[in-house]
Amino acid sequence: MVSAREVAETVADPELPMLTLADLGILREVTEDEDGAVVVTITPTYSGCPAMEVIRADLYAALRAAGYADVQIRTLLSPAWTTDWIGESGRRKLAEAGIAPPGPVRERAGGPVPVTLGPPRRRVTCPNCGAHDTEELSRFGSTACKALWRCDACREPFEHVKEL
Structure with missing residues (x-):
């Protein structure tokens, strides 16, 4: 099975679809525990970003399609995202x-x-x-x-x- 991190790194940004969430730097952390539960931590480009709902749904769908049954998406606001992360x-x-x-x-x-x-x-x-x-x-x-x-x-x- 492909790692959860590898799956999450392939998800495209809905507003800049030529970039993945990893390219954009908003994919912060992906962890898997022994039971197969996955927690993905993302940081929005700004706190009111309207794309966050789509990003969460796309991450969830990609991980579920890859065979991960227990998926949680968390949002981390601090430190704030910066274009330095691209x-x-x-x-x-x-x-x-x-x-x-x-x-x-x-x-x-x-x-x-x-x-x-x-x-x-x-x-x-x-x-x-x-x-x-x-x-x-x-x-x-x-x-x-x-x-x-x-x-x-x-x-x-x-x-x-x-x-x-």
Whole structure:
């Protein structure tokens, strides 16, 4: 039988289906006891994330289909999820899907995330052509964790996962 962890790692995020929950970093822990009971711990990307109900249901269904009869899904809010938890594979998959990943962890290392008012001070690399000459069109994209940007070189719009 495939381990519960391996099964949980294959479940896709409903809002970013090119990523698994593991790629996104919201899959925190998967434990199995001697009786076959499985406990999966997840952390939402933000506390009001509407996808959490679907994520729980998808995890439960995948584990049940894999033969696990006793499955519990727990939500852990602390520490809060951060885009630093998106792995290199997840960042690559976002870019390949035309969504600019959040900035590298080394750009935002340590401390709280600064809040700035007004236009953004940095540029986001276009996932379509690789240009750095981009502009934010809207702080709000198709989901709360994404913003809408446009490349001034290729003129294509694209979404960018906001740094949190």
